[in-house]
Amino acid sequence: MLFDICIIIATFFLAYLIRFNFQIDFDLKIVFEQIPYLVIVSAISLIAVGSYKGVVRFTGFKDILNIIIGANILATLLICCTFLSRKFLSEDSILNISGSIIYIHLLLNILFLIGAKLFIKSIYNYITQESQTTSNVLIFGAGNSGMLTYDAIQNDTKNSFEVVGFIDDDERKIGKKINLLKVYDISSIDGDFIKKNHVEDVIISIQNIDPSRLLQITGNLFSLGLKVKIVPPVQNWIDGDLSVGQIKEVKIEDLLGREPINIKNPALEEQYDNKVILVTGAAGSIGSEIARKASLYNYKKLILIDNAESALYDIQQEFRQQGLENIDAIVADVRNRTRIDQIFNLYKPKIVFHAAAYKHVPLMENNPYEAVSVNIGGTRNVADIAVKHSVDKFVLISTDKAVNPTNVMGATKRIAELYVTCLKGKGNTKFITTRFGNVLGSNGSVIPLFKKQIEKGGPLTVTHKEITRYFMTIPEACQLVLEAAAMGNGGEIYVFDMGEPIKIFNLATNMIILSGLRYPEDIDIKITGLRPGEKIYEELLADGENTKKTYHEKIMIAKSRYVDTENVEKQIIKITNMNSLTQPLEIVSSIKTLIPEYISNNSTYEVLDSKK
Numbered sequence: 001m002l003f004d005i006c007i008i009i010a011t012f013f014l015a016y017l018i019r020f021n022f023q024i025d026f027d028l029k030i031v032f033e034q035i036p037y038l039v040i041v042s043a044i045s046l047i048a049v050g051s052y053k054g055v056v057r058f059t060g061f062k063d064i065l066n067i068i069i070g071a072n073i074l075a076t077l078l079i080c081c082t083f084l085s086r087k088f089l090s091e092d093s094i095l096n097i098s099g100s101i102i103y104i105h106l107l108l109n110i111l112f113l114i115g116a117k118l119f120i121k122s123i124y125n126y127i128t129q130e131s132q133t134t135s136n137v138l139i140f141g142a143g144n145s146g147m148l149t150y151d152a153i154q155n156d157t158k159n160s161f162e163v164v165g166f167i168d169d170d171e172r173k174i175g176k177k178i179n180l181l182k183v184y185d186i187s188s189i190d191g192d193f194i195k196k197n198h199v200e201d202v203i204i205s206i207q208n209i210d211p212s213r214l215l216q217i218t219g220n221l222f223s224l225g226l227k228v229k230i231v232p233p234v235q236n237w238i239d240g241d242l243s244v245g246q247i248k249e250v251k252i253e254d255l256l257g258r259e260p261i262n263i264k265n266p267a268l269e270e271q272y273d274n275k276v277i278l279v280t281g282a283a284g285s286i287g288s289e290i291a292r293k294a295s296l297y298n299y300k301k302l303i304l305i306d307n308a309e310s311a312l313y314d315i316q317q318e319f320r321q322q323g324l325e326n327i328d329a330i331v332a333d334v335r336n337r338t339r340i341d342q343i344f345n346l347y348k349p350k351i352v353f354h355a356a357a358y359k360h361v362p363l364m365e366n367n368p369y370e371a372v373s374v375n376i377g378g379t380r381n382v383a384d385i386a387v388k389h390s391v392d393k394f395v396l397i398s399t400d401k402a403v404n405p406t407n408v409m410g411a412t413k414r415i416a417e418l419y420v421t422c423l424k425g426k427g428n429t430k431f432i433t434t435r436f437g438n439v440l441g442s443n444g445s446v447i448p449l450f451k452k453q454i455e456k457g458g459p460l461t462v463t464h465k466e467i468t469r470y471f472m473t474i475p476e477a478c479q480l481v482l483e484a485a486a487m488g489n490g491g492e493i494y495v496f497d498m499g500e501p502i503k504i505f506n507l508a509t510n511m512i513i514l515s516g517l518r519y520p521e522d523i524d525i526k527i528t529g530l531r532p533g534e535k536i537y538e539e540l541l542a543d544g545e546n547t548k549k550t551y552h553e554k555i556m557i558a559k560s561r562y563v564d565t566e567n568v569e570k571q572i573i574k575i576t577n578m579n580s581l582t583q584p585l586e587i588v589s590s591i592k593t594l595i596p597e598y599i600s601n602n603s604t605y606e607v608l609d610s611k612k
Contacts (some may be wrong), residue, residue: 009042045074049067057124060151070113135160135201137153138199139165145207165183166182186217199226203229215510219513228249232248276303276349281354282305287304289475290482301327312331335374351395352394361532361534364407368587372575375409383420387426387427398433398493399437400470402435415575421568436470437472454517457523458522464504464529466505468501470502480555494555509525534601592608
């Protein structure tokens with residue numbers, strides 16, 4: 001405040017000098033006598049708007065507006081006092097100040113008060129940035145989001161960015177300047193421009209950008225050797241404000257080709273409140289994320305079951321480091337019916353998420369007994385015990401490979417779906433199935449494989465140039481599972497509207513681009529041929545199935561055809577009772593009898609189809 005008052009006093013003298021053409025043709029004694037009065041009025045004005053409370057190095061638009069308001073209050077008070085003094089006091093009163101001087105003083109106050117703060121701010125930023133390494137960046141997007149990104153960078157004294165310009169598609173903006181920084185057309189950003197301006201990064205700051213457009217932009221920028229970062233959606237900003245720390249590298253999830261699926265349902269809190277929740281396969285990609293999501297609610301106890309002790313230990317330690325309590329990690333195998341029954345009897349779970357399964361298509365094609373024992377037998381054990389202990393809801397994690405299966409893995413998951421369908425009405429447990437496509441970043445999925453291959457210098461291996469898959473992120477998949485548990489009334493198969501399937505070949509080229517490399521110059525892609533049981537196109541609905549809508553536009557319920565539950569249940573029990581000495585052909589033959597739509601593809605079991 002003292003600093004601002006000193007500026008106001010200085011501008012008061014300057015106003016007199018300007019009024020009298022820089023000649024001392026005024027009474028200095030009167031001016032000095034007016035200063036105490038000016039100090040009092042200035043203090044009142046500054047206190048009224050609270051401008052003295054602002055942190056100078058973070059001065060922004062609102063602070064400037066506040067200064068302008070304060071300066072106008074000061075001028076108004078001086079005018080009012082002048083008017084009153086002329087009416088009720090003598091012309092020689094110290095309160096009598098010329099109107100022209102007041103107006104000049106107002107303009108000078110606005111100029112010098114704002115200028116002083118911005119000058120101090122720029123000096124502070126210069127000094128702090130001199131002590132750290134900065135990289136020159138361009139902001140893609142010269143709209144509101146781009147300006148907010150620019151402000152966030154400028155106001156963060158610890159950031160390592162120096163904005164040197166904007167990029168935009170809008171022809172009306174190209175060539176204009178924003179904060180003295182030029183707006184460029186993306187076509188003008190070439191190697192010479194980057195070298196001349198020492199540009200290292202580009203921050204994409206466009207809200208709701210189309211993923212295909214994002215891919216096109218990133219492809220162009222990566223080809224120039226630039227690093228690309230992206231500003232998150234505004235709804236993800238912390239307390240509605242963007243911070244530099246939220247600007248992240250572009251990830252493959254940003255290039256899915258569709259908008260991310262978001263579910264917000266307040267009913268979920270009530271669904272999991274004070275409940276014992278049990279997750280099988282809790283050490284896997286999906287199971288562990290379900291556990292993380294469930295841990296956010298006011299659960300009574302969270303039980304994590306898996307037979308992979310190292311991975312289970314890791315997730316247990318993750319929760320412990322977060323200080324989460326009432327979480328028990330149990331090493332157990334879903335094939336051990338007695339052990340699972342003991343766990344249910346001890347903890348009395350009310351909600352069960354069954355994510356334990358063998359999922360690798362080629363491995364299960366060569367080991368059908370193991371696929372049957374876990375995917376069918378394990379599901380049967382956990383589902384039967386859930387009925388026995390009156391679990392409220394049982395959620396089965398299924399897959400799009402269960403639809404018109406061409407491999408053992410998909411067929412066994414389809415049988416698991418059928419088994420929980422057979423249990424509908426047998427007790428109080430509501431059985432719900434969720435069916436979705438491939439999960440980005442899950443253990444053994446294509447993304448980690450491509451990353452490892454890129455690290456080794458390639459080539460990336462793709463089984464077929466036309467092969468396509470539906471993709472979703474792990475958080476999306478687990479949101480579906482949690483939502484299904486809340487909305488399900490029993491017997492439903494929930495599927496996602498996952499947009500258009502993605503070509504794996506295109507995904508591979510995108511991964512190469514995101515790594516800052518070029519295809520095929522830096523890393524090539526090798527076509528290896530379809531693996532046993534693999535099909536080119538995946539489906540989310542089986543023949544004879546259609547869907548009905550739910551309250552969420554992205555979630556649908558598959559209306560399955562009629563199932564003779566009594567006969568199907570007997571066949572499933574017969575299949576699960578096969579022992580490990582049974583020949584693979586006999587096991588697969590029994591599966592095909594139960595699942596007539598199961599037609600093997602690129603597999604030794606095609607011989608069974610020829611006999612039909």
